[in-house]
Amino acid sequence: MKVLVADDSGVMRKIISRSLNAVGVTDIVEATDGQDAIQKFIDDTFDMILTDWNMPNKSGLELVTEIRALGSSVPIIMITTEAQKSQVIAAIQAGVNDYLTKPFEAEDLRAKLDKFVVVP
Amino acid sequence: MHSILQDLTIEPSAEQERILVPFIQCTKDVFSMMLGWPVETVAVISDRQGAQRHDCSGILGFSGALRGSIVVSLDQEVALAATEAFLGERQDSLTAEVIDTVGELTNMIGGSSKDRLGVSGVAIGLPTIISGRNHCVSFDPRAQVEMIRFQTPHGPFTIEIAIVGLDAIPQ
Secondary structure, eight states: OEEEEEOSOHHHHHHHHHHHHHTTOOEEEEESSHHHHHHHHHHSOOSEEEEOSSOSSSOHHHHHHHHHHTTOOOOEEEEESOOOHHHHHHHHHHTOSEEEESSOOHHHHHHHHHHHOOOO | OOGGGTTSSSOOOHHHHHHHHHHHHHHHHHIIIIIOOOOEEEEEEESOTTOOOEEEEEEEEEEESSEEEEEEEEOHHHHHHHHHHHHSOOOSSSOHHHHHHHHHHHHHHHHHHHHHTTOSSEEEOOOEEEEEEEEOOOOOTTSEEEEEEEEETTEEEEEEEEEEOGGGSOO
16 A cells, blocks of 8 residues: 655654554655645555645645546545634545544544555 | 633733633643643733744744734753654754754644634644744734743743734634
């Protein structure tokens, strides 16, 4: 299983990658913003995407919209501080499969990953 | 008075309480959930602009229905301990990882507090970090500034909230 992690914060990418490792995922590609993420998505094949919302160059919402416009149904989890109901609805309408608000406990992220991670 | 303010020696006005409660609650949540640290609120000081000196500060701006900023400031030792709690790796100085940690803490505190203020149409920017011993941060003179001093097991830190247009926050 190959996972794309998009976040402009290096520490968040490490925390998310560590959680992925804990559920058996080791094939992880990191993107430092939405533009970097869409380029890596086009150049490669992923089984799941974890993305922040507020990123430079291209937001997580724009990233999700572009991925869905490309016809992909890859599972996408948005991990963000944006927690207002209107924003959650906007993310879901754009094509997000699940949503986790920061701050979160390690178990919260683990529970989200368990829903989508398939490790042979 | 909200129970989260009961340990303080001040009697906050209703206007102060509307600002302080969400920011204190969110700060405690972020440190507890992301670092595993209990955080105690030590003091609230109003309108002491530029009086505080720190080693590392994260600044996050608000725009839209509410304008202003939040500044999360830590001394170097607290920032290093926070990074170690975040990443499990000890840093010796204000490295990129430490700067990134302060930025992410600022982002989480500001972002989640913004939603608890009960004002729709408020956007946050990307955090900016200032590092350098004994720097201070100044605010728009029109802003109401509240400084909250916290204590962690690894030392103190402060958040300063500067908001213009408090009328937008519901009573």
